[in-house]
Amino acid sequence: MKFVSHIKSYVKRNGRITTSQKKFLKKKEYDNNFFIISKKNLNYKELFNNSNPCVLDIGFGDGKLLISIAKKFPEINFIGLEVYESGIGNILCQIDENKINNIKISNLDAVEALNNHINDKSLFGISLFFPDPWPKKKHHKRRIINDQFIKLISTKVKKNGFIKITTDWSNYADIIIKLFDHNNNFKKAHEIYLYKNRDITKFEKRGILLGNKITELSYFLN
Ligand SMILES: C[S@@+](CC[C@H](N)C(=O)[O-])C[C@H]1O[C@@H](n2cnc3c(N)ncnc32)[C@H](O)[C@@H]1O
Incomplete structure (x- = not known):
């Protein structure tokens, strides 16, 4: 299932990149090890060299939570998406330091990744920790979680798979709850x-x- 055009849920920022982040961003060998930017119709078995369930984490930020969860659950594979370059550099350092082999990452926009790279009914779960709230009313159209997005994720998760969302914006939370309440594909x-x-x-x-x-x-x- 595809949704062709969408308003981006982020604005590309040129955040400060540290020297060690730069080193990791430059390393070409990471293209095959961790970076899955251009592979379409991802085959998780090939990607991770195992048949473990796969979770997609959207907008991992500095990557600390994703790293700690991946360390706790080595029997689960994780694909992390983040459009912010310093976040990518940061998680690459942490993956290397912790010798983690159950995380792959990409800097693709999540909607683009879901539309073109993630196969239908293939994910064990999807997580979004503190997606940008876009608090001003005129910017609400930029919020990633909307009716179309929920329809899209409902096609990508396996039966009994999960969606985990957290937010500190009550107004966003109320809207998300209503959207899920009106979608018969999910149960709380x-x-x-x-x-x-x-x-x-x-x-x-x-x-x-x-x-x-x-x-x-x-x-x-x-
Ligand atoms: C408010 S931050 C939360 C970061 C992290 N999850 C945390 O809780 O600290 C939201 C993150 O989502 C990323 N993001 C926003 N829209 C995205 C998209 N369409 N695809 C991938 N990442 C996105 C942003 O770059 C940002 O780093």
């Missing part, structure tokens, strides 16, 4: 075991400092 879940006692993310810390309420949403595909 209490929690997804992978994220029980998970680490707090960078953006979550910021939200907590601002006094925002953290909403955790978990769903299973029927």
Whole structure:
């Protein structure tokens, strides 16, 4: 299932890239090891050299949460998407330092990746930790989670697969809850075991400092 055009949920920023991030971004060997940027119709078995279930993490930011979850669950494969170059550099350093072999990453836009690279009914789960809230009303059209996006992810996750979303924006949370309530493909879940006692993310810390309420949403595909 494809949704052809969409408004981007991010604005490309030229954030500061550290010397070690640069080193990792330049290393060509990472193209085959971790970087899956241009492969269409991904075959996870070929990619990870095993048949383990695969989870897609959208917008991993500094990558710390993704690294800690991947270390805790070596029997699960993870594909991380992040459009921000310093985030990519950062996670490449952490993958190397921790000798992790169950994470592959890409700098593709998530909608593009889901449309053209991820096969239907292939994922064990999808996670979005603190997707950009685009708080101004005039920017709400940039929010990644909308009706079309939920329809798209419902085609990519396997039966009984999961969707995990967290946000510190109550208004965004209310909208997401309504969208899932109106989509018969999903049922609410209490929690997804992978994220029980998970680490707090960078953006979550910021939200907590601002006094925002953290909403955790978990769903299973029927
Ligand atoms: C608010 S940050 C949250 C980062 C991290 N998950 C955390 O909790 O610290 C949202 C991240 O999603 C990324 N992002 C936004 N839209 C995206 C898209 N369409 N595809 C991939 N990444 C995206 C942004 O670059 C940003 O790093």
